[in-house]
Amino acid sequence: MVSHFHGDHVGGLLDHPRARIVAGGAGADHALSLRGLTATRHAILPALLPDDLRDRLDPVESFARADVAGLTAWDLLGDRSLLAVDLPGHMPGHLGLLFTSGGRQVLLVGDAAWTTRSYRDLKPPSRLARNVMHDWPTTLSTLAVLHALDAAHPDLLILPAHCPEGHAAWYAGA
Numbered sequence: 001m002v003s004h005f006h007g008d009h010v011g012g013l014l015d016h017p018r019a020r021i022v023a024g025g026a027g028a029d030h031a032l033s034l035r036g037l038t039a040t041r042h043a044i045l046p047a048l049l050p051d052d053l054r055d056r057l058d059p060v061e062s063f064a065r066a067d068v069a070g071l072t073a074w075d076l077l078g079d080r081s082l083l084a085v086d087l088p089g090h091m092p093g094h095l096g097l098l099f100t101s102g103g104r105q106v107l108l109v110g111d112a113a114w115t116t117r118s119y120r121d122l123k124p125p126s127r128l129a130r131n132v133m134h135d136w137p138t139t140l141s142t143l144a145v146l147h148a149l150d151a152a153h154p155d156l157l158i159l160p161a162h163c164p165e166g167h168a169a170w171y172a173g174a
Ligand SMILES: [Zn+2]
Pocket: 004, 006, 009, 090, 091, 111
């Protein structure tokens, strides 16, 4: 399951040459369409993408819809135990993953927020970071959605990929 295709989120794909790859179809199309310096400018590193990515891709849109908490979601295992959640803005097809672990609901949000503080205090990334975001207004609206989810569901652990504070909360609850 790939949240999005930025180079720092796909480093393990080449280690799993037979695995199916679940990802947003738009994200895969975007990543595969870019080459050279243009790809680098979009934080895509083509050398990290399997040559047969297209053949092994299961676009998330091919799974049954199972919207949750007002968010578009897809049921990856058919029993609502593992939901891919649409968290748009950071990159085309950017996804989160919702599941239960140790009795607690966890929402991995990839780069939809970079820190816990960002969604909790509704603090967007700096203006300098705008260049990295595919769609800045949508990035902000997704951050607002995470902020509201956090406020409404205090037991839900929302975990950004790059947040040490979030990782500490994860290990504390494990
Ligand atoms: Zn990213």
